[in-house]
Amino acid sequence: MATTIRDVARAAGVSASTVSRALSNPEMVSDSTRELVQRTAQRLGYRPNPAARRLITGRTQNIGIVLPDLGNPVFPSIVKGIQSRARENGYCVLLSDSDEDPSGEPALVRTLASQVDGVVLCSPRMSTEDLRSMAGLLPLVVVQRTVDHIPAVVFDNADGIQQAVSHLHALGHRRIAWGGGPERSYSQERRTRALREATAQLGMELLEVGHFAPRFSSGLMVADLVLSGEATGVIAYNDLMALGVLHRLHARGVAVPGEISVIGHDDIPFAGMVHPALTTVALSTERAGRAAVDLLVSLLESPDQTPGLHRTLPCELQIRASTGLCRCGPGPLHETGAPHETTGAIRRTTGAIRRTTEAIHRTTDADPAPA
């Protein structure tokens, strides 16, 4: 049997309550007893039983993480951030991976609820009502999503898109494609909106290519769609998709950035490891994890003061080798109204695989995005 607080008390010749105080509220006992108790506890190798402590205090000193897929490299990075900050604050983390099943996530949160003080929820697709009911259950911080009064850490999606678009614009691109993510995802929605605004403002054409699972394989499809849509640049929902795009373009013999420029989102570690290295909207994911913990801990430990509920982190376009000058020369297309000059590279794609027609939507100035 492990040594208990009573063993320490007996050995030190004091009462259990004194031991408890000496260890957790040192300022409540005299210097001499504190010293004595601490030495004795040390000597006996006493470790407080967390179950007993949390039974009486109701505090677990644990925080939970719920996320859709640890296989997506953004999440390990967020988790690392959460982990390290949590440890700094004396918390352990419980991890729960929903395997991309948003409908199962409430159950995961409920399971966690009884053994954590709060959870960091990365759930781009959980319904808002579920989210609210989860927030009613226990302290919650969501990542990359905002729902009225629930604390959140988000990235400045619009600014990231803005940077990406103006980068492409500066390189002469006038017709770009958007390889969209999951339909109901928060970032998807934000980015799409920002994209419509940014392209409209710069007089660029935007080709919206479907909704896809945020995976490598989706990128393969996106690449073909982009080629058939004759865009000269493509922005992908995330890096996995962008890598898929690069892969497929390479396989089809399309030069990047020579013929098509590619931009991703997230800046996962691999983005810089491929050829050509991927230009991407970098999200400081580890920092986001830490920020989420900071928010959660301040919520838990000083519930009276309400700090800013939402924390917005900046995005930074990481320019690497997958973006370059547009071959087609500058100038917005809609000025002439004619289909723009297709290079050999792009002509080559005519008749390429077409997925479903409804996966392609064109947005132009004439069809402005809703505010």
Add this chain to the structure above:
Amino acid sequence: MATTIRDVARAAGVSASTVSRALSNPEMVSDSTRELVQRTAQRLGYRPNPAARRLITGRTQNIGIVLPDLGNPVFPSIVKGIQSRARENGYCVLLSDSDEDPSGEPALVRTLASQVDGVVLCSPRMSTEDLRSMAGLLPLVVVQRTVDHIPAVVFDNADGIQQAVSHLHALGHRRIAWGGGPERSYSQERRTRALREATAQLGMELLEVGHFAPRFSSGLMVADLVLSGEATGVIAYNDLMALGVLHRLHARGVAVPGEISVIGHDDIPFAGMVHPALTTVALSTERAGRAAVDLLVSLLESPDQTPGLHRTLPCELQIRASTGLCRCGPGPLHETGAPHETTGAIRRTTGAIRRTTEAIHRTTDADPAPA
């Protein structure tokens, strides 16, 4: 306040102990009371307080994971396996990332110890004595490592190496390099030994290139060393390094597999996403995670029967595009004793960056590996 077992008892008109039994040992109460209690509990939304339960039973229904770096893509995959199997068995997982600091890991295990029933330890570099003392602390399963009586899940490293080497041999390679991992790592030691044996047996020359952190950046260095060593094939400690090798070779204009073949270890998701797709010794990491949990759970729930302590999982060489025919023609070199014909590609590397001379060891038939 949450509803307690007593609330349920009162509402159902039975005692608390009956409620407890009806819920956790249903066969101990009559059908009618069980029905009644379960309905009442359901109706009141009763959720047992795990702290109270674990205080009395000593069981937490949690398992811990300690690993060196969630940023290395093998680990998320192992964690997913652990997670899903743990959930199937009614356990939650606590995650602890040591940030590649083996000396900090015992402390992490100790912290976890008080709130888990056992831990899965992925610690390639913790000292054996630390490992033993951890095993004395609580039930433990180690992954990819064997220490006498500690349960473990390992891969058949030797067989993986064997497959990789004979693959290269079949393609005509006679002089291959080994981009080694961390010096004290278990797999490093096993693989190196297997490599020496396999090459010796096939009459191939082995160029052992240093000890490196298992990272992409290490691969960059390895590539240069390999070129200067005039090998035609390289096996890397893991895929991250192998990707680094590919990257650097590409940057230096060396064709893969035209001039050099590259093999990695792990089969991380990205291995198949790069150009050329990486041939690699695939480890079924998710399966390893599940196996570790199976081992741990059987240890926890039936401590009397001792199942096989070590579980060995097979490796499978995943042949992709990064390996190909050797340009230098077949035939072992030691038959002639002459340095083999260097192609233009390899000559190009003469005088290339040399790191430290002691980072290069040559092993030939004349210098057989210790058993």
Add this chain to the structure above:
DNA sequence: AACAACTCTGCAAACGTTTGGCCTGGACGC
């Protein structure tokens, strides 16, 4: 010198479960 104020420590209750032992009532065998 008496009293007040304060510091330090001990006592005991409480947290919400599980579980061994005991009690009750009914079924069954003789």
Add this chain to the structure above:
DNA sequence: GCGTCCAGGCCAAACGTTTGCAGAGTTGTT
């Protein structure tokens, strides 16, 4: 009809802490 046995349920103790309250001792004030 009486004794035995057993299923089903209740009581109470226990798990290891924390914490409100009260008491003891010490110091300071009038």
